[in-house]
Amino acid sequence: MAVSPPRASAPVAYRLAVLFRLVVLGIFLVSGLAKIADPVRFLLTLREFRLLPGMLESFFAVYLPWLEFLLGLCLVLGILHRTAALLIAGLNGVFIVAIGSVMVRGIEVDCGCFGLLADVLHLPDLADGKAIIRNLILIGMCLQIFRSDVTMWALEGYFSTRCSAPP
Protein backbone atom coordinates (compact mmCIF):
# COMPACT_ATOMS: atom_id res chain seq x y z
CA MET A 1 0.00 0.00 0.00
CA ALA A 2 1.37 3.37 -0.94
CA VAL A 3 2.27 5.77 1.82
CA SER A 4 0.18 8.88 1.78
CA PRO A 5 1.74 11.57 3.94
CA PRO A 6 -0.49 14.27 5.32
CA ARG A 7 -1.48 16.50 2.45
CA ALA A 8 -0.93 20.20 2.90
CA SER A 9 -4.51 20.88 1.86
CA ALA A 10 -6.03 18.59 4.47
CA PRO A 11 -3.76 18.29 7.50
CA VAL A 12 -6.68 18.73 9.87
CA ALA A 13 -8.53 15.77 8.37
CA TYR A 14 -5.40 13.65 8.64
CA ARG A 15 -4.78 14.61 12.28
CA LEU A 16 -8.44 13.97 13.03
CA ALA A 17 -8.09 10.52 11.49
CA VAL A 18 -5.07 9.82 13.74
CA LEU A 19 -7.08 10.91 16.77
CA PHE A 20 -10.06 8.81 15.65
CA ARG A 21 -7.78 5.81 15.20
CA LEU A 22 -6.56 6.15 18.79
CA VAL A 23 -10.12 6.47 20.11
CA VAL A 24 -11.52 3.53 18.13
CA LEU A 25 -8.59 1.22 18.89
CA GLY A 26 -8.84 2.06 22.60
CA ILE A 27 -12.56 1.33 22.71
CA PHE A 28 -12.35 -1.91 20.76
CA LEU A 29 -9.26 -3.30 22.48
CA VAL A 30 -10.65 -2.63 25.93
CA SER A 31 -14.22 -3.78 25.25
CA GLY A 32 -12.94 -6.88 23.41
CA LEU A 33 -10.68 -7.83 26.32
CA ALA A 34 -13.47 -7.21 28.84
CA LYS A 35 -15.77 -9.58 26.92
CA ILE A 36 -13.07 -12.20 26.46
CA ALA A 37 -12.48 -12.14 30.21
CA ASP A 38 -16.16 -12.79 30.93
CA PRO A 39 -17.76 -14.64 27.99
CA VAL A 40 -20.66 -15.97 30.08
CA ARG A 41 -21.87 -12.47 30.83
CA PHE A 42 -21.70 -11.60 27.13
CA LEU A 43 -23.62 -14.77 26.26
CA LEU A 44 -26.36 -13.84 28.72
CA THR A 45 -26.54 -10.36 27.17
CA LEU A 46 -26.85 -11.87 23.69
CA ARG A 47 -29.67 -14.11 24.94
CA GLU A 48 -31.56 -11.09 26.24
CA PHE A 49 -31.59 -9.66 22.70
CA ARG A 50 -33.57 -12.72 21.46
CA LEU A 51 -32.26 -12.35 17.94
CA LEU A 52 -30.31 -15.54 17.34
CA PRO A 53 -30.92 -19.27 17.85
CA GLY A 54 -29.12 -20.85 20.81
CA MET A 55 -26.17 -22.31 18.96
CA LEU A 56 -25.41 -19.06 17.16
CA GLU A 57 -25.62 -17.16 20.45
CA SER A 58 -22.87 -19.36 21.90
CA PHE A 59 -20.83 -19.02 18.72
CA PHE A 60 -21.02 -15.23 18.65
CA ALA A 61 -20.37 -15.00 22.39
CA VAL A 62 -16.98 -16.60 21.71
CA TYR A 63 -16.32 -15.08 18.29
CA LEU A 64 -17.32 -11.41 18.57
CA PRO A 65 -15.00 -10.47 21.47
CA TRP A 66 -11.99 -11.92 19.67
CA LEU A 67 -13.00 -10.19 16.44
CA GLU A 68 -13.23 -6.86 18.29
CA PHE A 69 -9.87 -7.44 19.94
CA LEU A 70 -8.19 -8.44 16.67
CA LEU A 71 -9.56 -5.41 14.83
CA GLY A 72 -8.38 -3.15 17.67
CA LEU A 73 -4.96 -4.79 17.47
CA CYS A 74 -4.83 -4.14 13.71
CA LEU A 75 -5.46 -0.45 14.42
CA VAL A 76 -2.75 -0.39 17.11
CA LEU A 77 -0.12 -1.99 14.95
CA GLY A 78 -1.25 -0.35 11.76
CA ILE A 79 -1.52 -3.63 9.88
CA LEU A 80 -4.49 -3.79 7.50
CA HIS A 81 -5.83 -0.88 9.51
CA ARG A 82 -8.02 0.53 6.73
CA THR A 83 -9.77 -2.80 6.28
CA ALA A 84 -10.04 -3.14 10.06
CA ALA A 85 -11.66 0.29 10.25
CA LEU A 86 -14.13 -0.72 7.56
CA LEU A 87 -14.96 -3.96 9.40
CA ILE A 88 -15.43 -2.06 12.67
CA ALA A 89 -17.85 0.28 10.88
CA GLY A 90 -19.78 -2.76 9.60
CA LEU A 91 -19.77 -4.31 13.06
CA ASN A 92 -21.17 -1.11 14.54
CA GLY A 93 -23.85 -1.16 11.84
CA VAL A 94 -24.86 -4.64 12.98
CA PHE A 95 -24.94 -3.44 16.59
CA ILE A 96 -27.20 -0.54 15.60
CA VAL A 97 -29.64 -2.96 13.91
CA ALA A 98 -29.63 -5.21 16.98
CA ILE A 99 -30.20 -2.33 19.40
CA GLY A 100 -32.87 -0.87 17.12
CA SER A 101 -34.75 -4.17 17.01
CA VAL A 102 -34.67 -4.40 20.80
CA MET A 103 -35.98 -0.84 21.11
CA VAL A 104 -38.78 -1.50 18.61
CA ARG A 105 -39.85 -4.62 20.52
CA GLY A 106 -39.80 -2.66 23.78
CA ILE A 107 -37.27 -4.91 25.50
CA GLU A 108 -35.03 -3.18 28.01
CA VAL A 109 -31.60 -4.82 28.03
CA ASP A 110 -27.96 -3.98 28.50
CA CYS A 111 -26.22 -3.44 25.17
CA GLY A 112 -23.19 -5.43 26.34
CA CYS A 113 -20.88 -2.94 24.65
CA PHE A 114 -18.24 -2.87 27.37
CA GLY A 115 -18.67 -6.28 29.01
CA LEU A 116 -17.74 -6.38 32.67
CA LEU A 117 -16.09 -2.94 32.41
CA ALA A 118 -19.56 -1.40 32.44
CA ASP A 119 -19.94 -2.47 36.08
CA VAL A 120 -16.39 -1.72 37.12
CA LEU A 121 -16.16 1.76 35.58
CA HIS A 122 -19.90 2.57 35.69
CA LEU A 123 -20.02 3.03 31.92
CA PRO A 124 -23.36 3.55 30.12
CA ASP A 125 -24.45 0.11 28.98
CA LEU A 126 -28.16 0.34 28.18
CA ALA A 127 -29.41 -0.54 24.69
CA ASP A 128 -31.09 2.77 23.92
CA GLY A 129 -30.86 5.77 21.62
CA LYS A 130 -27.60 6.90 23.22
CA ALA A 131 -25.97 3.59 22.31
CA ILE A 132 -27.13 4.03 18.70
CA ILE A 133 -25.70 7.56 18.58
CA ARG A 134 -22.43 6.28 20.08
CA ASN A 135 -22.24 3.61 17.38
CA LEU A 136 -23.04 6.14 14.65
CA ILE A 137 -20.19 8.36 15.87
CA LEU A 138 -17.86 5.35 15.82
CA ILE A 139 -18.94 4.56 12.25
CA GLY A 140 -18.12 8.14 11.24
CA MET A 141 -14.69 7.87 12.85
CA CYS A 142 -13.98 4.55 11.11
CA LEU A 143 -14.97 5.93 7.71
CA GLN A 144 -12.64 8.88 8.27
CA ILE A 145 -9.80 6.46 9.12
CA PHE A 146 -10.57 4.48 5.96
CA ARG A 147 -10.64 7.60 3.79
CA SER A 148 -7.49 9.21 5.20
CA ASP A 149 -5.24 6.12 5.11
CA VAL A 150 -3.46 7.07 8.34
CA THR A 151 0.08 5.73 8.12
CA MET A 152 1.37 7.57 11.19
CA TRP A 153 2.58 5.01 13.80
CA ALA A 154 1.58 2.24 11.41
CA LEU A 155 3.76 -0.77 10.67
CA GLU A 156 2.25 -0.93 7.20
CA GLY A 157 3.46 2.59 6.41
CA TYR A 158 6.86 1.89 8.00
CA PHE A 159 7.49 -1.19 5.89
CA SER A 160 6.28 0.34 2.66
CA THR A 161 8.54 3.37 3.29
CA ARG A 162 11.54 1.12 3.87
CA CYS A 163 10.76 -1.01 0.83
CA SER A 164 10.38 1.98 -1.45
CA ALA A 165 13.48 3.80 -0.10
CA PRO A 166 16.57 3.68 -2.35
CA PRO A 167 19.43 1.52 -1.05
Added chain:
Amino acid sequence: MIRKTILEAICLLLLALCIALLHHSLSSSGITIFKKRPAARPFTTLMMDRGGTGHGG
Protein backbone atom coordinates in the same frame (compact mmCIF):
# COMPACT_ATOMS: atom_id res chain seq x y z
CA MET B 1 -8.62 -2.04 -4.72
CA ILE B 2 -12.10 -3.25 -3.75
CA ARG B 3 -11.12 -6.87 -4.32
CA LYS B 4 -8.02 -6.43 -2.15
CA THR B 5 -10.06 -4.88 0.65
CA ILE B 6 -12.61 -7.71 0.50
CA LEU B 7 -9.83 -10.33 0.61
CA GLU B 8 -8.19 -8.60 3.58
CA ALA B 9 -11.54 -8.44 5.36
CA ILE B 10 -12.15 -12.15 4.80
CA CYS B 11 -8.65 -12.93 6.10
CA LEU B 12 -9.23 -10.87 9.25
CA LEU B 13 -12.61 -12.51 9.88
CA LEU B 14 -11.12 -15.98 9.44
CA LEU B 15 -8.14 -15.15 11.66
CA ALA B 16 -10.49 -14.00 14.41
CA LEU B 17 -12.48 -17.22 13.96
CA CYS B 18 -9.33 -19.32 14.32
CA ILE B 19 -8.23 -17.47 17.46
CA ALA B 20 -11.72 -17.76 18.97
CA LEU B 21 -11.86 -21.50 18.24
CA LEU B 22 -8.38 -21.97 19.68
CA HIS B 23 -9.35 -20.06 22.81
CA HIS B 24 -12.56 -22.07 23.11
CA SER B 25 -10.79 -25.40 22.72
CA LEU B 26 -8.08 -24.38 25.21
CA SER B 27 -10.62 -23.28 27.81
CA SER B 28 -12.60 -26.47 27.22
CA SER B 29 -9.43 -28.40 28.06
CA GLY B 30 -9.09 -26.48 31.30
CA ILE B 31 -6.40 -24.07 30.11
CA THR B 32 -7.65 -20.58 30.82
CA ILE B 33 -6.08 -17.28 29.87
CA PHE B 34 -7.62 -14.81 32.27
CA LYS B 35 -8.96 -16.78 35.21
CA LYS B 36 -6.47 -18.06 37.73
CA ARG B 37 -5.91 -21.76 37.67
CA PRO B 38 -6.60 -23.51 40.97
CA ALA B 39 -3.58 -23.56 43.21
CA ALA B 40 -1.47 -26.68 43.07
CA ARG B 41 -2.37 -29.21 45.74
CA PRO B 42 0.09 -29.59 48.59
CA PHE B 43 2.48 -32.46 48.24
CA THR B 44 1.25 -34.10 51.46
CA THR B 45 -2.33 -34.45 50.17
CA LEU B 46 -0.98 -35.98 46.95
CA MET B 47 0.87 -38.56 49.02
CA MET B 48 -2.29 -39.35 51.01
CA ASP B 49 -4.16 -39.93 47.77
CA ARG B 50 -1.60 -42.60 46.92
CA GLY B 51 -2.16 -44.39 50.20
CA GLY B 52 0.76 -42.85 52.06
CA THR B 53 0.74 -41.05 55.38
CA GLY B 54 1.64 -37.70 53.91
CA HIS B 55 4.81 -37.61 55.97
CA GLY B 56 7.06 -39.08 53.34
CA GLY B 57 9.33 -42.06 53.98
